[in-house]
Amino acid sequence: MSLVVLAPLRLEALALRRGLCDPGSSVVRTGMGPARAKAAAERLATDRYRGPFAVAGVCGGVDPALRPGDVVVASALRTADGGEHELAGAEVLANAVRKLGLTCVTGTILSVERLERTARRAASGHAGIVGVDMESAWLAAAAGDGPLTVLRVVADAGGRSVYSPRTLLDGALALRALRRAAPALEEWARASGPRTILLAGPRSFCAGVERAIEVVERALGRRGAPIYVRKKEGTQARLIEDHTGLDPAWLSGKRTIGLTAGASAPERLVRQVIDELAGLGPVAVEDRTVAEESIQFNLPREVT
Template sequence: MCAPLRVERRALGRHVGRAAVARSGPGPARSGATARRLAAAGPRPVLVAGVAGGLDAALAPGDLVVADEVRAEGRAPVPVPSATALAAALRALGLTVHVGPVHSARRPVVGARRRALAAQGALAVDTESAWLAAGAAGGPFAVVRAVVDTPAAPLVHPGTVRRGVAALRVLRRSVPALATWVAACGAREVLLAEPRSFCAGVDRAIATVERALERHGPPVYVRRQIVHNGHVVADLERRGAVFVREVDEVPPGSVVVLAAHGVAPAVRAAASARRLAVVDATCPLVAKVHAGVRRQAERDATVFLIGHADHEEVEGTLGEAPERVVVVGSVAEAEAVSAPDPHRVASAVQTTLALDEAESIAAVLRRRFPALVEPRSADICYATTNRQAAVRAVAAEADRLVVVGSPNSSNSVRLVEVAARAGADARRVDHADELDLAWLAGAPRVAVTAGASAPDRLVDGVVDLLRGLGPVTVTPRSATTEDVRFTLPKEVS
């Protein structure tokens, strides 16, 4: 760990975790000399910690800036992939943290030059970090700077000494998080579970909204989230999609897309009453479950719908025959349900359930209702089945298992549960920013997958962050190959 000034080193102590704290000296020349000495020993983690000048008006004295990029004139920018995870560790200590570029200058900058750097997006300025980056020799690198002066409180402003002391105290408070970053650094093998990320139904749903925007122009309204992923929704919003809770929020005569999870007939009727141009993006596999429920209801059977009552897919399926469908969400509920005619019963399953969870409930229903009619083919979709199989295949090999997916994504949540039952230490993250450095420490082999509604670029973000903590070897682990494709709805094809 490099502390340019003596007071900074004193604030940090002689060691931060397993890292020795070296006084690297102020300015480019001394920083360059320190970097050459460090680099001579080969790649290693280097973390620069000290004080800096704040460039952005949003900064206050005592705030911390974690660099996601280090800049200097005449030098290529140095990216810092682990910045967001380090910032999260610092925020967990109750510190105010900003993430963004840090500019290293050859000498202190003031006035117009500071304003120019701020206009280029830099958050803070120092005179060492860019030169110290070479000391990592390609190994992990990070920068944490405590703000002393800001545009509203420049160095010449009264109280500079007091602000400097306060910044050093904040630096001292940051030590546990810095130690966590040090502990998380190291070489890793990343096991990429395959298949992962988008399935054919999700691809179709997203392409449906995109095609509707091309054909009709914005705004195109979408009832609920088109798929359960906040990043997908935000991207489509930027293109002109407007997401609503119910169709009565859509202006009469507008275009509305129904999400992949399917809707009850009452929703279609409400859309028709408002003269909406409906584009149905319901996943064909969900539509198959709806059709099965309708068939069983027509023969006056009670349909036990195995699933989670609060999920949108279950709400839509239940709406096909609410007087005939009973939602069964657990083994305990399966033991307690009844039917007016136990000889006329059937079952259906939410497509995104965990296989073992659904089977344990179905087994109880079979035992209690020998006449139970089950779907001719499995309701749980191929993508859910394949992703769960891929997780089970890597679970035993991994020290940690990361599932990328939004919190309201049923199939992503189920992947974590499947991994846990297979003995893996698994966590779900919506984005790489949510990775916990302490959890990654001491884990040389990390498996990564993603739910069927999570873009694969988010998986790339997880791998990039891990690369920011040390050398990474990526090893694909394939359970099967997917070649399913669905045609677009007729309204946009």
């Protein structure tokens, strides 16, 4: 699938076009502000573009730790009226950005209807906001039910006014970072698409990484070599702590993934990995029981 990047401003579109490497990727300039964003989303939803879609540009930094040139990948989009749109798959893109040597955080981006003097003022009354822009929440409609990601680079931070002369210098820094981050969007796009997840079990049978790999391999049968839980000679296998460890390079072209976890791992961790993968495209989950549990552990005498 070919990546479609939506960029509100001319300078943003120029930076992205210079940074993208895949000739199949395209950049669409949508215009600044919510009115133009809504019109562009409506047009794109019925146009020839099929995505996956990315929204990219600059933003105002709300988090005090952010500096000009830092990258924000949206895990959710919020509007001033409190409406919120969750974006699974943010960590996959963030990991691709970090591999390029850029500082990257994930969090909620607030889309506002008018320009405020500072990003912090624009986010006043909203908890948990990392960055502020004027388009992303409305451009999201262009993707429909397909994969969508939002990448913004901080242009004004530390409560600095957008009308400060320093903002011009910081804006130039942000545009350079946006150009550098563009290849990460293509890596995210290559990882996008429908896939099947084979949930191997029983999990209590998977005592240790080696045993877990064996269970997943048996569940996969003849489906080929996917991503499992760890790297092992002759296979593609990964051990991850949670959903934040997913690397898009592992997922490119992989349409079947084996997944398992130890018996002590909370179910929510497995669910979070599945949800993160669902942010890259439709996911079908199949349970695969590959062994009957027969191991029993006797209680110590002290507790019997």
